[in-house]
Amino acid sequence: xxxxxIGRVLAVMALLAAALGxxxxxxxxxxxxxxxxxxxASRAGDQxxxxxxxxxxxxxxxxxxxxxxxxxKTAELDLPLGKxxxxxxxxxxxLTVTPREERKGKIVVGLKMTDPKFSTDxxxxxxxxxxxxxxxxxxxxxxxxxxxxxxx
Numbered sequence: 325x326x327x328x329x330i331g332r333v334l335a336v337m338a339l340l341a342a343a344l345g346x347x348x349x350x351x352x353x354x355x356x357x358x359x360x361x362x363x364x365a366s367r368a369g370d371q372x373x374x375x376x377x378x379x380x381x382x383x384x385x386x387x388x389x390x391x392x393x394x395x396x397k398t399a400e401l402d403l404p405l406g407k408x409x410x411x412x413x414x415x416x417x418x419l420t421v422t423p424r425e426e427r428k429g430k431i432v433v434g435l436k437m438t439d440p441k442f443s444t445d446x447x448x449x450x451x452x453x454x455x456x457x458x459x460x461x462x463x464x465x466x467x468x469x470x471x472x473x474x475x476x
Contacts, residue, residue, distance in 0.1 A: 433446050
């Protein structure tokens with residue numbers, strides 16, 4: 325039986341601990357609330373859904389080629405970091421939402437659709453809203469308004 329000096333074993337353990345770094349504080353069990361507003365933009369008419377009045381200026385500026393905005397649905401997901409949730413979207417199979425991490429005051433959220441194929445990570449300040457233009461829908465285009473914040 326081979327016996328190694330305890331000092332050498334402790335030095336190797338200290339090096340491993342330093343390389344791995346500290347565990348993220350409260351990462352286990354931390355939940356992120358992600359709100360997804362599914363919006364249909366079109367050129368048919370000039371109506372803005374009353375539920376989108378707080379977004380009207382942003383929508384008109386970023387998606388100026390469209391004149392009508394309809395809120396199709398709002399989904400709220402309360403997800404642990406690293407766990408995916410799904411939002412069903414008409415004419416699109418679904419959107420998978422995965423809060424990946426919270427780092428430097430921002431929340432990284434993965435967004436993925438399989439049909440049409442779309443995948444990206446977005447970085448959001450807690451409570452900030454990001455508008456993402458998506459695929460075509462009958463008579464218009466899909467816009468996603470994404471908001472994320474810590475929920476506990």
